[in-house]
Amino acid sequence: MGIEKGKISVWQAVLLVSNSILASMVLITPALLTKEAGQDAWLSVLIAGVVGFIIGVFVVSLGLRFPNKNLVEYSIELLGPWFGRGVCIIFALFFLHLSAYLVRAFSVLLMTETMPETPFFVLNMLMVILVAYGVYLGLEVFSRVNEIIFPLFMLAIVIIFAMAAPEMDFEQLKPYLTHSFPGILRGSLILTSFYAEGAFVLMLIPSLRNPKDARKIVLPVSIILLFVIFTDVVGLISLFGAQETARMLFPTFELAKTVSLGAFVERIESLVVGLWVSSVSLKIMAFYYVSVLIIAEVFNLTDYRPLVLPYAFVLLVLSLIGWEDTNHVRFYLSRYFPLFAVTVMTGTTLLLYIASSFRRKDKKGGATQ
């Protein structure tokens, strides 16, 4: 048995994984997508949805080969104590770097849109303290919080899109398919990297009440993600046009700014920012938790909690020095991050998958003798 004693239900896992993929995707990626694929960005969304679904099925089928063990235990079993631990440490460092990126992206949003005078050191520190506290309380706690926050976040997104709908002009989606196919594929690579982040579910499968139910996670998550990001991209293009969207930093936020109903429902973007901050903090909690848990399992500890606070120092420093400015944050996400995430996540899971199928053959051969 692993370290984590808390149990979560399938529905909580579905919401946690959806939130962990969606929280930053919905706010940042439409700008990057329309930059690569113009008004054909909806096609990259569909391609990425299909690829993401395949990645999800693949990752979960790896997890289901060892339903009661977590990533570290079976990679040590498959690849030996040193190489298996090395693969797990790569996984943990990837999620540490990703959490640092998210902390930075959070402070960039707050600094550029709502609180320009606050130094980003303060914002990062507050976020890291919040996240460390959440991880300290454990998986059960933050997945329950997520059960409340994520539907509210979805409701806010639906409301702002419904309110902005009368001003949308779907003629802006024409002409269809005028952009080059490589551009559309580059756009879908950006989205696929977000789907690939979902591989962290490998550490959650043994914590499900019934680990065999992990197969039920993939389809609902894919449907939620595809629905939300498709509406988001189509709505933004038809409201602002592809070129205008590509120039924005946080297009969904700009959309929330345009909403006004009558003359009294205005400035609801603060609602969106509030819900987005809670949702992205839950996303960072999930990744931080996975990273700390992997490190604790690699060193064979009995509990991951002692490592949470020291880890917060590393996370804070990394989020402060890792990226120079807002432009670097955006450029990193559009160029380097997709390749990095897809390579690391699919590389490690593919390696484990191949190793596990070899072992299976050995077992079958042994059984017949």
Place this chain on the structure above:
Amino acid sequence: MRIRVKIVFLKILFVLLLGAGVAYHEVPKLLQQQLHRELIVFSCFLLIGVALALAMILNLPIPNPTDAVEYIFSPVVRMLYPG
């Protein structure tokens, strides 16, 4: 000049106090339960974290993982995004 030196000094003091606070929060529990391996790993991580924070305050060069990622993937990025 003198004011800046004082601020750096205060920042260092702040980081050291935070580190001591974290140690004070965790170490007695670990000692009580005789978890020596946990204690070693915890101390290593705390030392790394505090050292990184001090290096950041004193403007010392810190190896940046983002640079490493960008260096590794730059050939592929140049191939994928011409111009």
